[in-house]
Amino acid sequence: MSVSSTVDSSEASNYLKDQYLDLTRRIEKPKNILPEIIPKIRIEESEGIHVGNVIYNIHHHSPKSELDESPRTSISSTKFEDPTKLNKCMTPKSYWILSIVITIILIAIAVSVSVYFVLLNDKQPNTDSTDPGSTTTTSNPEDTTSTTGNDFEALISTREQWGAIEMDTANMSVMSLPIKRIIIAHTRGASCATENHCTSTIRSIQTQDPSLDDIPYNYLIGGDGRIYEGRGMEFQGQHTQNLDATEYNSIGICIAFIGHYESKSPSSTQISLLTRFIDYYKDKGLIADDYIIVLQDDLKYFSTKATALNAEIAKLDKFRPLYKIYRREEWNAQRRKNSPSIFETRPMNWVVIGHTVSALCSNLEVCKASGRNLQNTSFAKPWSDILYNVFFGGDGYAFEGRGFDYWGSHHSGLNDKSIGVGVIGTFDNVAPKQAILDAMQQVFDDAVALGKLSKDYKIFGRSDFGGPGPGTAFMNVIKGWCHYGNKTGTC
The missing domain is CATH 3.40.80.10 (Peptidoglycan recognition protein-like)
Structure with a gap:
C-alpha cells in the first residue's frame, strides 16, 4: 500500500504526525511504536522510518526555481508482505557497522584456529617416521643435497x-x-x-x-x-x-x-x-x-x-x-687412597705385562673377586691402589684398574712411562687362554683408536727389565707379537 503527499518544510513535523494518526487506522501498527517519534524526525537527514512492516520514505527536495517556491518534502510509505525484504531498509551506515562486526568475528576465528594448531604442534611426539619441522625455521632438514654453506x-x-x-x-x-x-x-x-x-x-x-x-x-x-x-x-x-x-x-x-x-x-x-x-x-x-x-x-x-x-x-x-672393559664400579673397586699421578704425555708408547702369581679365575664373578683381592693386597702394602692400569682373566674378561690416564705401580722406573697390564694366574709352564690373548689385542687396538696408546706402541714383559713375570710360557708368546719391543720394524 502507498500513501504520498507534499507539504511545506516548516509544516513537516505536524504533517507527519497527522499522517501517522491516519496510517495507524489503515495498517497493522506494532504496539511498541509511539507517535512521539514523528516530531523528532530531521527531514533533511532522514531517508526512511519503520512502522511495523511499513517503510516511510521521506525526501527533501526543491523545485527548479528556488526563488519562486519554497522547498518541499515528500513522504511515501510501502508495505512489504515478505518480511525478508526488510533488509532493504538498512542504511549505508548500518552496512558499514555490520561489515566491521563481521570482520572482527572472522579475525577472532582465525586467531583461535592459529593458536590451536600451535598448541597442538607443541604436543606432537617425536616419532620414528616423521619429524615435525621447527616452528621458527624454514630450512628443510630432509634436504641432504649439500653439507656446506x-x-x-x-x-x-x-x-x-x-x-x-x-x-x-x-x-x-x-x-x-x-x-x-x-x-x-x-x-x-x-x-x-x-x-x-x-x-x-x-x-x-x-x-x-x-x-x-x-x-x-x-x-x-x-x-x-x-x-x-x-x-x-x-x-x-x-x-x-x-x-x-x-x-x-x-x-x-x-x-x-x-x-x-x-x-x-x-x-x-x-x-x-x-x-x-x-x-x-x-x-x-x-x-x-x-x-x-x-x-x-x-x-x-x-x-x-x-x-x-x-x-x-x-x-x-x-x-x-x-671391547667390553668392566669399569672399576662394575667390579666394586674401592676408592684409591690418594690422588693419582696423571701421565704427562699421551698417548703412551710402552706396555709392560706381568702376571698376578695367583689362581686362575673361572668366571666373571670369580674374576671380579680376584680383582678386589688384588686391590686389598696393594692396600696392605705401601701402594695406594691395585698395581695395574688394566688386567685380564677368565675367558677373556677385561677389567679397568688404574685406567689409561694414571701411573700404575707395576714396575719401578716404568710406572710413569708405560701402561701396566696384569693377567690373573701363573704362567710359568702354560700360557694364558687364547681368549685372553685375543682380548688383550683388542683392548690395545681400542686404546690406539681412542688415543691412549700410540700407533707404534711397544710391548714388553717385566722380565725384559729384570723383574719377575709374566712367566716363561707367557713370555714366549709375547715375543712372537709384532709389537714386541725387541723386534725391529713396524707392525
Whole structure:
C-alpha cells in the first residue's frame, strides 16, 4: 500500500504526525511504536522510518526555481508482505557497522584456529617416521643435497640463539683439533619436537648439574631437525669419566641426541643431521678424515640404556665397536687412597705385562673377586691402589684398574712411562687362554683408536727389565707379537 503527499518544510513535523494518526487506522501498527517519534524526525537527514512492516520514505527536495517556491518534502510509505525484504531498509551506515562486526568475528576465528594448531604442534611426539619441522625455521632438514654453506649452517643453533648461560671457560680444557673421535650419547630425558621445546629442554640440561662447568655435551641433536651448539669444537666436554680411572672427555667431541632412546629409535632426519654435521666440519678441517664413531655406553662404567640409538649408530660406516672393559664400579673397586699421578704425555708408547702369581679365575664373578683381592693386597702394602692400569682373566674378561690416564705401580722406573697390564694366574709352564690373548689385542687396538696408546706402541714383559713375570710360557708368546719391543720394524 502507498500513501504520498507534499507539504511545506516548516509544516513537516505536524504533517507527519497527522499522517501517522491516519496510517495507524489503515495498517497493522506494532504496539511498541509511539507517535512521539514523528516530531523528532530531521527531514533533511532522514531517508526512511519503520512502522511495523511499513517503510516511510521521506525526501527533501526543491523545485527548479528556488526563488519562486519554497522547498518541499515528500513522504511515501510501502508495505512489504515478505518480511525478508526488510533488509532493504538498512542504511549505508548500518552496512558499514555490520561489515566491521563481521570482520572482527572472522579475525577472532582465525586467531583461535592459529593458536590451536600451535598448541597442538607443541604436543606432537617425536616419532620414528616423521619429524615435525621447527616452528621458527624454514630450512628443510630432509634436504641432504649439500653439507656446506649457509643452507646447513642455518640448521645449527648457536648458544646465543638457544639462550645459553654464558660459558665460564676458566677451568675448561681446550680440545685438540682436528677431531678424531666422535662419541654418541643421549640425554636420557624427554625428547623434543619443536624448536621452542628443544631450546627449553637444553636450557634445563645446562643447569641441572651444578657440579659441571657447563652443559656436558659439545653438540645436541633435537627432534625438530636442528643441531644445537653445546661447548662446541673448542672445549672439552664433561660427558664420560669413570671413578679414579679413564676419562674420555679429551679424546673427541660428544654429540647427544635429545631424548631417551632405549626402545625408540631416532628418526632418519636425526641420523642424517649427524652425518651431514660430520661431513660439514670435515670439509672445514675441524674433523679428521680418519675419524671414528664410538658409543658412550662402551666407555662409561654404567649403561645409559641407549639400546635403540646404539643399534642405529652401529650401521654407520665409521662406527667402531669397542671391547667390553668392566669399569672399576662394575667390579666394586674401592676408592684409591690418594690422588693419582696423571701421565704427562699421551698417548703412551710402552706396555709392560706381568702376571698376578695367583689362581686362575673361572668366571666373571670369580674374576671380579680376584680383582678386589688384588686391590686389598696393594692396600696392605705401601701402594695406594691395585698395581695395574688394566688386567685380564677368565675367558677373556677385561677389567679397568688404574685406567689409561694414571701411573700404575707395576714396575719401578716404568710406572710413569708405560701402561701396566696384569693377567690373573701363573704362567710359568702354560700360557694364558687364547681368549685372553685375543682380548688383550683388542683392548690395545681400542686404546690406539681412542688415543691412549700410540700407533707404534711397544710391548714388553717385566722380565725384559729384570723383574719377575709374566712367566716363561707367557713370555714366549709375547715375543712372537709384532709389537714386541725387541723386534725391529713396524707392525
